[in-house]
Amino acid sequence: MSELSRRHLLALSAAAAALAPLPAFAGDAPDSLNGLAGAKGLRFGSCLGTGPSGAPHGANFDPRRSASYDDPRMRELFVRECGILVPENELKWYAIRPTPEVFDFSRADTLMDFAAANGLLVRGHTLLWNSPKWFPKWFETYDFGSRPATEAERLLTEHIKTVCAHCGNRIFAWDVVNETIDHDTGLMRDTPFTKYLGLETIDIAFRAARAAAPKAQLVYNDYMAWGAHNAAHRGGVLKLLERLRRNGVPIDALGVQAHIGPGAPEGDAVFTADDQKSWRGFIADATAMNLDVVITELDVNDRYLPADIAARDAAIAALAKDYLSLMLDEKRLRYVMAWGLVDKYSWLQDNTPRADGLPKRPSPYDNDYQPKPLREAIAAAFRAAPQRSWLL
C-alpha cells in the first residue's frame, strides 16, 4: 500500500527531525481520533463530498448535504482527525455514469488527490449499490437485448473493471456490494441485475472486484441493526455471507454502516442488555465465517431524541459509546468511519427530518466546528479498546 508506507515514512522523518512542531500529518497527532485509534491498531475516518450530488434523480436535492469538501475549515478538520477518506457519493453509479457510455471520474479524482496530498487512505463506495432507486436514470430503461443475462453480466463486470482500473491502488478497500438485502423480507432486492442473474449477481461482483483490485479489502456493506424489527435484515445478510463463503466467492469483511439512533419510532435510543446480546451474536456469526468487520458510516439519528441540546447530545453520546465499546471489543473490527464530521453536512438533515424542524446533531462536531459529546464518546471508546497487534 503505497500511501500507507509514504505516510509512515513521512511521519518517521518528522519524528527524526525532533524540532518539527507538528507531525507530518495532523491525523497522526496522538489526541486526534485517528491518533487514538492508531494507538490501538485501529484507524478512524469519514466521508467527504465534493459538491451537491444529492439523490440520483434530483429528488430531495439539498446542496448542504454533499458540499463538505468545498469548505476549507471542514477540510482542515478532516485532515486533523482522520486517517481514511471515503467519497460520499462520487464513486456511485449515478455519479460516474451520466450515460451508459460515459465514465466521469473528475469529482472522485478531486477527493483522491486531496487524500494523497494529505496522507489519507481511501475507501471506495460502492461498486454495486444493488437497490433500484440508486442506479442512474438511464438504467431503468436500459435495453439488455436478446441475451439479457449475458449483457447484464457484461455491464456489471465492465463497470467494476473500469472503475477499479481507474482508481488502482489508490483505494485500499472497496464496498463491493451495498445494501442488497431488503430489510423487511431479508431477501435480495430486485434489480435488473438480479432479474437476469439472480443471486449470482453478488458472486459476479465480488469475483470481478478481486480480479480488478487484487490488493483491496473487499467488503459487503449494509445497515442492519440490532432491534427485533431488524431480525429479518440480519438473517438475510448472514444467509448472503454464508452463500458467498460456500461458493468460494472472494470477500474479506462485513461492513456495518452503523447509522444508529432512533431514525424510526420503533428505533432504539438505548442499547439494552438484550440488544447487546443479539447484536454480539450477529457479529460473532459474521466473524465465525472468517470475516473482518468494519464500521463504515457511523452517525446517530436524533430524529426522536429530546429538543433540548444538552439532553440530546448526552443521549447521542451514550448510545454511541455503548455501541462502540461492544464493537471495538471484537478484535476483528479494523476501523471506524463516520458518515460526516460536522452536523450541517450530514445527509440526515433532510433524510428523516425532525417533526419540530430543529437541525439534527448526528455528527461529532457542531456547525462551528466545535467537538460535541459524541466526539468524546468516540475518543473514549478508542482509549478503552483492546490493543490490536497490527494496523490494516
Ligand code: XIL
Ligand atoms: C447518502 C449520501 O450521504 C447522500 O448525499 C446521498 O444523497 C444518498 O446517499 N447508506 C449508504 C450511503 O451506503 O451511500 C448513503 O449516503 C447513506 C446510507
